[in-house]
Amino acid sequence: MRSLPHPDVQEIALDQVLSALADPIRRVIVSQLAGGHDDQACIAFDLPVTKSTSTHHFRVLREAGIISQRYRGTAILNCLRDEELAERFPGLLDAVLAEDSEVQGTTATAAAARRL
């Protein structure tokens, strides 16, 4: 089984986490993972972007240490590394998601869509 590289929790860097979360599409992904069940396939996400752009966003999130990704057959399953992030940067993810939860499905998605 192929596996994808992930940073260890101590290697997770604030620069990279903030940069990854600065994108509204990536925050939509993180919000959906935070609100959903543990394992979600990339294809389960309803994102207003092309497949290759979507793949790029998931990779940025994985490399920043925000999500984990693993293969199940030909699908990639995604999981939020929320406990590790809370250990590394207490309160950060909650603060970011709190803002987006207020506008989720309206402003954030519309703003993201306008950028395409």
Place this chain on the structure above:
Amino acid sequence: MRSLPHPDVQEIALDQVLSALADPIRRVIVSQLAGGHDDQACIAFDLPVTKSTSTHHFRVLREAGIISQRYRGTAILNCLRDEELAERFPGLLDAVLAEDSEVQGTTATAAAARRL
């Protein structure tokens, strides 16, 4: 007196705030403003960057709504918009600064210096 443009509190955008805070030099500036007195001149900051790079970082912070800048004579005085940020994105600035306060003066500054 010249004045510089600032976003209103409701115009402060999470994308721009996170993107601005993703830079370690800009977090050093924000940390120093958070720990210091209200008004600090740009020249009071000990940053391992050139004057023009420093000016750029302060501008990015102002345009993101993180700091206010105003002229006093020929100096620019900087002030953290911490109360407005706390109103707009509760907990965010604290979460970001908490991390950097642990490594301030060591890892963060060294990492920032390595990027120059």
